[in-house]
Amino acid sequence: MKLSGAEILVQSLVREGVEVIFGYPGGAVLEIYDKILDSPIRHYLVRHEQGAAHAADGYARTTGRPGVCLATSGPGATNLVTGIATAYMDSVPLIAITGQVATSLLGTDAFQEADITGITLPITKHNYLVKKVEDLPRVIKEAFHIATTGRPGPVLVDLPKDVTVAQTTFQYPDRVDLPSYRPTLTGHPRQIERAAAEILAASKPLLYVGGGAISGCASAALAKLVELVPMPVTATLMGLGAFPGTDPKFLGMLGMHGTVAANYATLEADLVIAVGARFDDRVTGYLPSFAPKAKIIHIDIDPAEIGKNVPVDIPIVGDAGLVLADIVKVLAASSAEARAQKAAEREDWLTRVLRWKADYPLKYGQPESPTGLAPQFVVEELYRQTNGEAIITTEVGQNQMWTAQFYRFDRPRSLASSGGLGTMGYGLPAAIGAQIGNPGRTVINVSGDGSFLMNVQELATAVQYGIPIKVAILNNQFLGMVRQWQELFYNHRYSQSCLRSNPDNVKIAEAFGAVGLRATNAQETKEVIAEALAITDRPVVMDFMVDREANVLPIVPPNASLDKMIGGGTQ
Amino acid sequence: MSRHVISVLVNNKPGVLTRIAGLFARRGFNIDSLAVGETQDPAVSLMTIVVTANSATLEQINKQLNKLIDVIKIVDITDVPSVLRELMLVKVSATPANRSEISQIVNIFRAKIVDVAPTALTIEITGDESKLTAFLQMLIPYGIIELARTGTIALVRSNAK
Numbered sequence: 001m002k003l004s005g006a007e008i009l010v011q012s013l014v015r016e017g018v019e020v021i022f023g024y025p026g027g028a029v030l031e032i033y034d035k036i037l038d039s040p041i042r043h044y045l046v047r048h049e050q051g052a053a054h055a056a057d058g059y060a061r062t063t064g065r066p067g068v069c070l071a072t073s074g075p076g077a078t079n080l081v082t083g084i085a086t087a088y089m090d091s092v093p094l095i096a097i098t099g100q101v102a103t104s105l106l107g108t109d110a111f112q113e114a115d116i117t118g119i120t121l122p123i124t125k126h127n128y129l130v131k132k133v134e135d136l137p138r139v140i141k142e143a144f145h146i147a148t149t150g151r152p153g154p155v156l157v158d159l160p161k162d163v164t165v166a167q168t169t170f171q172y173p174d175r176v177d178l179p180s181y182r183p184t185l186t187g188h189p190r191q192i193e194r195a196a197a198e199i200l201a202a203s204k205p206l207l208y209v210g211g212g213a214i215s216g217c218a219s220a221a222l223a224k225l226v227e228l229v230p231m232p233v234t235a236t237l238m239g240l241g242a243f244p245g246t247d248p249k250f251l252g253m254l255g256m257h258g259t260v261a262a263n264y265a266t267l268e269a270d271l272v273i274a275v276g277a278r279f280d281d282r283v284t285g286y287l288p289s290f291a292p293k294a295k296i297i298h299i300d301i302d303p304a305e306i307g308k309n310v311p312v313d314i315p316i317v318g319d320a321g322l323v324l325a326d327i328v329k330v331l332a333a334s335s336a337e338a339r340a341q342k343a344a345e346r347e348d349w350l351t352r353v354l355r356w357k358a359d360y361p362l363k364y365g366q367p368e369s370p371t372g373l374a375p376q377f378v379v380e381e382l383y384r385q386t387n388g389e390a391i392i393t394t395e396v397g398q399n400q401m402w403t404a405q406f407y408r409f410d411r412p413r414s415l416a417s418s419g420g421l422g423t424m425g426y427g428l429p430a431a432i433g434a435q436i437g438n439p440g441r442t443v444i445n446v447s448g449d450g451s452f453l454m455n456v457q458e459l460a461t462a463v464q465y466g467i468p469i470k471v472a473i474l475n476n477q478f479l480g481m482v483r484q485w486q487e488l489f490y491n492h493r494y495s496q497s498c499l500r501s502n503p504d505n506v507k508i509a510e511a512f513g514a515v516g517l518r519a520t521n522a523q524e525t526k527e528v529i530a531e532a533l534a535i536t537d538r539p540v541v542m543d544f545m546v547d548r549e550a551n552v553l554p555i556v557p558p559n560a561s562l563d564k565m566i567g568g569g570t571q
Numbered sequence: 572m573s574r575h576v577i578s579v580l581v582n583n584k585p586g587v588l589t590r591i592a593g594l595f596a597r598r599g600f601n602i603d604s605l606a607v608g609e610t611q612d613p614a615v616s617l618m619t620i621v622v623t624a625n626s627a628t629l630e631q632i633n634k635q636l637n638k639l640i641d642v643i644k645i646v647d648i649t650d651v652p653s654v655l656r657e658l659m660l661v662k663v664s665a666t667p668a669n670r671s672e673i674s675q676i677v678n679i680f681r682a683k684i685v686d687v688a689p690t691a692l693t694i695e696i697t698g699d700e701s702k703l704t705a706f707l708q709m710l711i712p713y714g715i716i717e718l719a720r721t722g723t724i725a726l727v728r729s730n731a732k
């Protein structure tokens with residue numbers, strides 16, 4: 001029996017185990033939408049295609065399964081672009097399916113034609129323009145394979161309308177044939193041995209954990225490593241949750257808004273073990289002075305990350321979880337003497353680092369002061385009332401950094417935040433995707449009053465499907481992070497960062513059919529959060545009127561060395 | 572910084588050249604020349620890319636190219652005994668008075684005159700880059716009217732493998 005391209009697409013998605021699609025219809029994808037009606041796949045209608053991409057991304061980050069979004073040709077496809085770039089920068093497995101004008105019209109500037117494979121070339125792991133319906137099953141199979149293996153990333157499949165109509169016999173391939181794509185998963189045994197030896201020879205080791213530890217499911221191996229060879233652990237924004245945030249050895253995030261303990265530890269360490277992290281400039285500060293005394297072991301599944309920013313002593317290409325597990329095996333098999341060799345030094349080191357942690361904790365003033373409600377207190381209160389078990393998505397700016405600092409993530413895949421691209425407007429649709437992927441969990445989008453408006457239309461999506469996400473706006477009536485930089489680095493000249501004519505966010509929520517709540521002090525904060533957490537059938541927007549000029553501290557000025565922290569309490 | 576000749580086997584598919592050129596452009600790698608053509612296997616093309624880069628950049632070029640799904644194999648043949656060739660067509664001003672002088676130079680370089688006009692000669696020459704450059708130097712005094720070069724293509728010598 002022959003099937004149309006649209007039917008083949010839908011069946012192929014089902015074969016790939018896709019249960020959920022986020023999308024928005026239009027002329028070029030009407031065939032596909034018609035076939036979706038008869039399929040077991042649940043389609044969520046977003047209100048802007050950017051929302052579809054971010055929702056699929058949030059679904060992927062919090063479930064570990066690829067997220068799928070669908071848009072029509074031209075403007076539908078270009079509206080996905082920010083979402084695709086966001087997923088690309090954070091290595092998120094995303095499948096973007098776009099409609100395209102018919103093959104006979106390609107290249108003629110036809111109505112709603114955009115060269116989306118050309119546009120997304122630098123922001124996808126790979127992309128396809130399918131010109132023959134016979135190629136479609138193979139392309140879908142490859143797309144999922146490429147998106148989810150090796151270093152994960154977005155793959156876009158562009159489908160001309162006539163291809164969705166054309167018919168052929170459907171046979172789904174059971175394997176991919178891509179000789180030019182073979183990611184390395186296990187580390188080279190000699191490098192594993194060398195890494196284990198360096199770890200045992202180190203007096204001041206530091207584990208530096210990135211997002212690759214989450215996509216590589218490295219949490220168990222990390223825990224074992226630290227159990228065998230006790231050492232302090234720090235993480236990037238993307239790595240939060242890979243190692244328990246409440247573990248005494250966890251120092252918090254490092255880098256620009258890192259803790260004093262984490263940044264001091266990188267300055268003093270004699271061995272840095274980077275696990276699925278990429279030495280981003282927000283982490284390293286001024287590169288030449290990053291970890292100046294340390295040898296570096298760099299474990300990454302992407303060979304191109306190794307040696308890209310810093311010279312590495314022991315490069316290991318492979319999946320973070322598998323490589324670490326192998327290192328742990330070697331360490332566990334090592335002699336007691338080998339492990340005892342530097343044990344005393346390491347214990348001294350750990351004690352010293354934990355002293356920094358105790359002496360220079362992340363702190364803020366009172367929950368409430370004459371200048372207003374402390375935004376950090378709001379995040380802490382969210383943490384307390386959810387027992388640290390919520391899934392949190394963030395926007396970008398101060399809200400993102402305060403979340404990273406004050407919500408302690410004990411489990412991987414509990415935080416979804418746009419780290420690499422820093423996309424305002426990510427968090428609300430990502431929360432919708434996260435909630436759909438994790439129906440039993442509390443999902444909170446920590447937001448800023450600026451970011452909230454960037455994809456606020458997705459409240460309609462959440463209302464339509466009764467998705468009970470919670471949005472917590474830290475409302476400072478500023479583009480807070482921009483204002484903070486202007487305060488610190490531009491002599492208090494607040495150029496275009498003041499949001500004085502903000503709408504009434506409570507009324508906005510109500511107009512959408514969501515619940516709107518407001519808090520202006522500490523007591524109301526507690527009450528509002530409790531009230532919001534009790535609502536399970538609708539989205540809730542909490543508008544926290546916070547101290548307008550609170551700053552994220554400490555802060556390392558851009559491109560300064562990590563010892564140049566401001567506001568860590570060390571001066 | 573030194574010059575490197577990189578041989579890249581790629582899937583012969585639409586858009587592959589764009590992927591490679593785009594990668595070089597967005598990561599700020601400079602291409603001195605790039606030549607591409609089908610191999611004995613019509614599904615595979617060979618690209619010969621000449622770049623000037625330091626060793627760190629060269630390593631990135633290599634690794635980033637490798638990440639492209641359509642790249643099958645990359646070999647830096649700079650230090651491998653290889654045959655490197657480039658084709659150049661050059662149109663040079665020529666008068667009846669100096670035509671034989673030019674044709675002598677052509678003979679010495681084993682080039683070929685492929686078109687004769689009253690005021691110009693068009694010459695074809697193949698060779699490695701230094702030969703072509705040397706040849707060009709000799710012709711400059713006569714006045715170069717037009718010039719086209721293909722960029723280097725290369726194959727590793729059989730006994731070097």
Ligand SMILES: Cc1ncc(C[n+]2csc(CCOP(=O)(O)OP(=O)(O)O)c2C)c(N)n1
Nearest residue numbers: 397398399422424448449450451479480481
């Ligand atoms: C789409 C987008 N545009 C601009 C920026 C630059 N930017 C970074 S933080 C920020 C301010 C964010 O303000 P708000 O959402 O109110 O959050 P706050 O910092 O106050 O918590 C801006 C404009 C960005 N990250 N993303």
